[in-house]
Amino acid sequence: MVQENCIFCKIANGEIPTRTVYEDEEFRAILDMGPATKGHTLILPKSHAADLYELPEETAAKVLPVAKRVAALLKEKLGCDGLNLVQNNGELAGQTVMHFHLHVIPRYENDGQRILWKPTEPGAQELDEVLAELQ
Numbered sequence: 410m411v412q413e414n415c416i417f418c419k420i421a422n423g424e425i426p427t428r429t430v431y432e433d434e435e436f437r438a439i440l441d442m443g444p445a446t447k448g449h450t451l452i453l454p455k456s457h458a459a460d461l462y463e464l465p466e467e468t469a470a471k472v473l474p475v476a477k478r479v480a481a482l483l484k485e486k487l488g489c490d491g492l493n494l495v496q497n498n499g500e501l502a503g504q505t506v507m508h509f510h511l512h513v514i515p516r517y518e519n520d521g522q523r524i525l526w527k528p529t530e531p532g533a534q535e536l537d538e539v540l541a542e543l544q
């Protein structure tokens with residue numbers, strides 16, 4: 410289903426022209442207009458889902474194979490040295506467009522980007538408590 414006023418629905422379904430890297434029946438992979446690095450690609454499902462929580466399982470299962478194809482393309486054509494997959498859910502986590510998308514970010518020597526987190530040191534007890542909460 411497509412959601413009115415959703416820009417990524419319009420882009421994914423070809424209503425708004427965009428730079429398409431890959432397309433199949435269910436997905437369109439496009440160049441990000443504000444790329445972290447050369448070739449930064451977004452994989453968009455054509456059917457609207459706001460985020461990972463809303464994404465149907467069957468669609469979720471098809472996203473990673475698309476990411477593999479895009480990753481191979483970026484390596485072959487652009488010669489990237491590494492690659493990050495990033496997927497933000499919710500404003501707090503940095504999501505700005507509320508239509509599920511997976512970032513495929515090629516990495517290059519000295520590209521000046523830092524797509525990492527700051528590790529913490531919780532200790533064994535705290536980790537055990539988290540595990541208990543999840544069980």
Ligand code: 5GP
Nearest residue numbers: 416439440441442443444497503504505506
């Ligand atoms: P988010 O922060 O939601 O994970 O990522 C949204 C991404 O979409 C950003 O990297 C932003 O540059 C990109 N973006 C937003 N609007 C458009 C658009 O209209 N066209 C393209 N190609 N990229 C967009």
Ligand code: ZN
Nearest residue numbers: 415418457508
């Ligand atoms: Zn949408």
